[in-house]
Amino acid sequence: MSRGISSMDRTMAAIRHEQPDRVPAFLNLTMHGAKALGVPLKRYFSDPELVCKGQLLMLERFGADSCTAFTYSSAEHEAFGGHTYFYEDGPPNSGRPIIENIEDIDHLKEPDIDSTRSLMVTIEATRLLKDRLGEEVPILGLIISPFSLPVMQMGFDRYFELMYKDRSRFDALMRLNTDFEVELANRQLEAGATAIVYFDPVSSTTIIPREKFLETGFKVAERCISRIKGPTAIHFASGRFLGIADKVAELNVIGVGVGVEEDLAEIKRKIGDRLTIIGNLNGVEMPSWSEEDVDINVKEAIEKAAPGGGFILSDNHGEIPYQVPDKVLHDIMSAVERYGRYSGT
Numbered sequence: 001m002s003r004g005i006s007s008m009d010r011t012m013a014a015i016r017h018e019q020p021d022r023v024p025a026f027l028n029l030t031m032h033g034a035k036a037l038g039v040p041l042k043r044y045f046s047d048p049e050l051v052c053k054g055q056l057l058m059l060e061r062f063g064a065d066s067c068t069a070f071t072y073s074s075a076e077h078e079a080f081g082g083h084t085y086f087y088e089d090g091p092p093n094s095g096r097p098i099i100e101n102i103e104d105i106d107h108l109k110e111p112d113i114d115s116t117r118s119l120m121v122t123i124e125a126t127r128l129l130k131d132r133l134g135e136e137v138p139i140l141g142l143i144i145s146p147f148s149l150p151v152m153q154m155g156f157d158r159y160f161e162l163m164y165k166d167r168s169r170f171d172a173l174m175r176l177n178t179d180f181e182v183e184l185a186n187r188q189l190e191a192g193a194t195a196i197v198y199f200d201p202v203s204s205t206t207i208i209p210r211e212k213f214l215e216t217g218f219k220v221a222e223r224c225i226s227r228i229k230g231p232t233a234i235h236f237a238s239g240r241f242l243g244i245a246d247k248v249a250e251l252n253v254i255g256v257g258v259g260v261e262e263d264l265a266e267i268k269r270k271i272g273d274r275l276t277i278i279g280n281l282n283g284v285e286m287p288s289w290s291e292e293d294v295d296i297n298v299k300e301a302i303e304k305a306a307p308g309g310g311f312i313l314s315d316n317h318g319e320i321p322y323q324v325p326d327k328v329l330h331d332i333m334s335a336v337e338r339y340g341r342y343s344g345t
Contacts (some may be wrong), residue, residue, distance in 0.1 A: 204239025
């Protein structure tokens with residue numbers, strides 16, 4: 001392949017387990033656009049034009065292989081009537097749960113996406129990015145899995161009580177959340193998203209055992225992903241997944257986002273012939289990385305997971321922290337150029 005291929009072609013080759021000119025690199029910069037534009041995060045996330053402008057600026061500045069109109073997870077909490085807390089230098093957090101008693105599930109209604117401004121910002125920004133980028137660069141959409149969304153809706157403790165003690169209401173909440181998330185995913189695809197990231201931290205074996213995943217999160221993922229009308233990748237938000245990797249490979253997904261607590265070489269051996277591996281640079285440590293740190297981490301990831309294709313270099317969590325300096329991001333892309341070239345290209 002030519003060195004001049006597009007980011008889309010490079011990424012698609014990797015997904016087909018072919019070796020493009022170099023390893024694709026996804027820098028998930030949801031907040032750096034606001035920083036570059038000198039705009040507070042709350043204002044940035046409220047304006048699709050700003051989100052689009054910020055993403056285009058990130059592509060130009062760093063030369064990574066994807067962009068996203070995703071803003072913040074709590075936008076989905078807002079759709080159900082929840083509140084979001086904004087910060088100057090980090091991702092927004094969801095406020096008080098909307099389900100204070102498990103019985104509240106009986107009266108919960110599916111939200112109207114069109115009347116949820118924060119979700120429409122993402123949809124409108126996706127459309128703007130598609131108009132500007134066409135088929136040159138993958139545009140990533142994102143949904144919180146129906147199985148993980150209740151952490152915001154009702155809090156961890158109440159959710160685990162529901163999961164283990166009230167299967168009828170658990171199933172009802174999963175049906176409601178699935179209908180909502182499927183619509184949100186498909187609206188992003190209709191607006192121009194190339195693929196959807198199915199963000200599912202609660203399914204990680206960091207949080208629940210394999211047996212519980214098989215009877216809950218796995219079945220929810222099967223039902224939800226089967227209704228999404230485009231390519232989907234699953235992401236466990238830094239959580240461990242090797243203990244369920246065999247079942248994840250059975251889902252209708254093209255790739256999996258992996259964390260730093262599991263070895264890329266072992267992941268490659270286990271599922272590398274079936275799924276594209278996406279990861280796993282340490283976002284927590286990244287703000288303080290030196291150029292040497294970048295070299296060591298990028299080189300190690302590429303050596304372990306890139307041979308034969310099927311690998312996209314990215315961070316481990318799906319969002320690069322606001323505090324990561326531009327120099328580190330430039331150094332990452334420079335290291336990808338040095339170590340990520342496939343032979344013969």
